[in-house]
Amino acid sequence: MRLIKYDNLYNDALSELDRFFDRTFGSFPAFPGMMTREDPRGFRVDLNQDADNYYVLAELPGVDKKDVSIELENAVLTISGERKARGEDGAESAIRFSRSITVGDDVLAVKVKAKLDNGILTVTLPKREERKPRMISVS
């Protein structure tokens, strides 16, 4: 019997390729017109954390603040929106994009904040107080 790894190329062939191209060439997006589809890998995101918060960063150049919507359901953060572009004849067209990433399940959903600055969206997700690690002293 042959052992087949779960993370093999056939499960998600494109993710492996995307990673390879991104690491090698690192352009945004890898191909012009990549954002024309509703592509789950349409834009880059970062996920960071410190003791108090999770921080999600997303590259959204040329996107207006009011065209971005952020949704948190359970531990999944979905960033979606549209980028408006003006064609040669002046006609406006919109390109939709959406991406979901998993954050921790200890997020205090009501205190989530987001800001869009120079094309980088920063979402700050505070962690719940009762879920933080705490020191217990032996009495």
Next chain:
Amino acid sequence: MNEQVTLHENKTPETRAQRPQRFLKPHYEVQEQKDAYHVRVFMPGVAKDGVKITLEKDRIFVEGSRREWTGASWKPIFREIPDADYRLQLELNVDIDESRIEARTESGVLDLKLPVSEAARPRTIAVE
């Protein structure tokens, strides 16, 4: 071996200024308009003061440096956004009116308007 590990741990995290600079070629679009070329360069994270545009003969260089956008205490869980600045070089094959070049940045996009010089514009010649 052991020594190396402790050395690494003692090192304070590098700031962006200390790291060797790396560059990415940004995504860009060129649109031909009636009397100008409109170039849009997508450089997320670059503010107005981080953009440098140089024109040299028939080449235009665009450099965009990003600000430090991550907090010092942040620990990455996963990162896709490369830690690099942008650099783009475009060759111009038409005469551009240098004095009338317009550039502005908005939400991480640099809009460049390169007007075609009077001499390079198509003109109709009337038959006498």
